Amino acid sequence: MMQVRERGFIPFVRQLGRGINAVRLVIINLVFFAVLAVVLLALLVGVAAHRQAATILNGSVLVIKPEGELVEQYSLDPLQRALSSAQGQTTGQIQVRDLIGAIDRAANDPRISRILLLPDDLSAAGFANLQEVGAALDRFRGHGKPVIAWAASYDQRQYLLAAHADRVLLDPQGSVMLTGLSNYRLYYKGLLDKLGIDVHLFRVGQYKSAAEPFILDHASDAAKAADSDWMGDLWTSYLQQVAGLRRIPLEQLRKDTEQAPEQISAVGGDTARLAMQGHLVDALATQQELVKQLRAQGVPAGRQGKSFRQIRMERYASLTRHSVGPADQRPGIAVVVAEGDIVGGEEAAGKIGGESTAALIRRAREAKTTKALVLRVNSPGGEVFAAEQIRREIELTRQAGIPVVVSMGDVAASGGYWISMNAQRIFADPTTITGSIGIFGLYYSAPAAIGKLGVASDGVSTGPLAGAFDVTRPLDPRVGQMVQAIINRGYFDFVSRVALARHQSYQQIDGIAQGRVWSGREALQHGLVDALGGQTQAIAWVRQQAHLPATAPLRYIEAPRGLMQRLAGSLGDDALVLAMDSSGWHLPGWLVQLNRLSRAAPGLGLLEQARAGRPNVYAYCQCQPQ
Known part of the structure; x- marks a missing residue:
């Protein structure tokens, strides 16, 4: 019997539906196997990470090189951090508790002989968080282990950490800039007047100045008085701490910061020599000279006899971190x-x-x-x-x-x-x-x-x-x-x-x-x-x-994460990054950027x-x- 092929719109729709269903099944299977591969990789690399714990050699130097902003809690999700780390890029955030936890564990770890602090790339941090990290460095030193700080140059926040070191080193071309505090804001009244926009401010509080930029073209006298008061107290606290740590008379340190322009001119712009004269640093040294000093102090050589034996803080933290699991029901x-x-x-x-x-x-x-x-x-x-x-x-x-x-x-x-x-x-x-x-x-x-x-x-x-x-x-x-x-x-x-x-x-x-x-x-x-x-x-x-x-136990209560986020968090923090680094693999940059763009929020603040x-x-x- 001869078969007659159907023609018309309905058969076409039927065939199209079958095609779409086939494509859907293919995509589902691809996603399933991709997730399965990630899970298997996580398990395999997790085992490898445990084995790597034994590779922390005796006499290792814990290298702390914070890159980005010191924060209480990541604002980047685990997947974004994992992608950035796997690409070899910084996430731009350092979680305070991770840094402090690593320092405290290293204090009791016989394999860690000392800390090398490299704060050059610390871009933002509040004084209170710096105090927390500084206290951890003091506890580390209390175990009889030295802390050495080195930087090409120090700004005042980076220096507040470095001042906790036993020895502060500076590159001969560098500087220590203790500038003081400021709080300048842009005022928009002139612009808003030109645009014909009226701003109505309703407030209670003589010193409540957060919205003043929208109704004034300058800071009010009350705002200036209040800002001068609390900033002056913060700056005095800063100077007192640095003076105590570096054994510099407080008034001398204050005078040096206030007369910095004249003093820099007097030494012909040699800011490194000025830092030495002010006892802000103990010695001038290049990176190569720093390595020689560490070797002379008994630190073993690194891989292939080069540099010195060291472990990065991020890797050390991932290999030694002890998390409280759900099975732990202790109060x-x-x-x-x-x-x-x-x-x-x-x-x-x-x-x-x-x-x-x-x-x-x-x-x-x-x-x-x-x-x-x-x-x-x-x-x-x-x-x-x-x-x-x-x-x-x-x-x-x-x-x-x-x-x-x-x-x-x-x-x-x-x-x-x-x-x-x-x-x-x-x-x-x-x-x-x-x-x-x-x-x-x-x-x-x-x-x-x-x-x-x-x-x-x-x-x-x-x-x-x-x-x-x-x-x-x-x-x-x-x-x-x-x-x-x-x-x-x-x-x-x-x-x-x-x-x-x-x-x-x-x-x-x-x-x-x-x-x-x-x-x-x-x-x-x-x-x-x-x-x-x-x-x-x-x-x-x-x-x-x-x-x-x-x-x-101490339990941080945070929003629950899905399976993929948990995997990304664990992988991004330790095993996957270590494995990819050691293998020379990196995720393509476009994937990292695509992930960032997909999660970027065009927020306008409050x-x-x-x-x-x-x-x-x-x-x-x-x-x-x-």
Whole structure:
């Protein structure tokens, strides 16, 4: 019988569907086998990593070369870090706890003879985090092991770490630049006036200056006075620490920094010689001379008899890290990190979301293994409601009978203080930036701007709030009064809660609030914090409160990750990178860049969370010195 081939649109669609289904199956199979290959590779390389642990040879030098920004928590996801590391590129972030953990383990590791600190590529770090790392270096030295620092040049943040070394070396062409602190901002009023954009600022707090750039063309006298005060205290703390570590008279060190232009001119621009004269460094040496000195001190030669026996901090950390697994049900301390701007909703690690960070605290509270909680805060603040969501969880945790301590990092100001105030005890570094207890709101309108284009807005509404926040219309004075009332209430709530938490009267807190920024040392004097110290001291205190032994595990509570993220995290941090490095393999650069582009967020800071018709109230501090 003769077969008749179907023709027409329906058979074509049927064949197309079969083709699409076939392609779908092929893609699914490719993805499946790719995932399977990654899992097998992870297992194989993980075994290899364990074997490599034995390759840490006696007499090794732990080389610490931080590249990028010192952070409390990665803001890059594990896959992005893995891709960057596999490509041989820096991720631009160093997690403080990883660095400190490696230093502390090396202090008790007989295979590590000393530390070589190379801080040239440390691009950003707050003073409080530098203090934490510096304290770890001091503990390492306390075990009778030396720390040597070398750099082509030191800026003042890099030098604060180097000053903890037994011996500070500088390249003969280098310099040590202790410049002091500054806080300069751009002011946009002139530009906004030219564009015809009106900015309406609603605030409470004489010193609440975060939004001043939108309404002024210069810093207000109150802002300058407050900034001079807290920056002056931070700089004095810096000079005191360096002077103590380097055994230089404090006033001499201050004089040298203030007269640096004249002194550099006097030595004919030879900044290295000036650093020697000021006792900031112990000797001048090139990299080659550094290697010779280490060899002369008894450090064995490296591979093929070259350089010296060494291990990078990243590799050492991956080979010696001991994580607390889910099978470990011993009672312990939970740590939640709150770093970055505070915004509403869900945020990834390295940022603070009102809902997501509150959920982490709630998760820690509900875990049977949690007997104490540490909240590590490094935030200039943000949205008031998001901060309140987090504060409520802290309050509920204390009500559940779990001791809560806050450890303030580089900055815990405004909203950062809001989420801290209900802790049982607050620790701050002397150089922590805190306070800034104040509230503000911003609103933009642009009737003059569209008028310049020959456009006008007109119409009707059913009430005073209907269309009140239309940016094409001028702000109704009654609506302005309403917004100011909301801001006033926000400030009252803020001060009242602080007064209750700190066992002071409203008037006492209002006198030191008004949006004024304080250093950690000043905050202690005003009763805003309980003690000076870092995260180590905070953990020790809360461990005692919970009656936990020194061996009690420390668990960092972070957002759960999927299988691929966990694999990428483990691979990127250690085994895969080591294996690829040793084999000479690198991922193609375009893959790394594609991953970065796919995850880049065109964020506009706090204002990206704003919604039309909804008042956004902020407790935020523009108080990070340069």
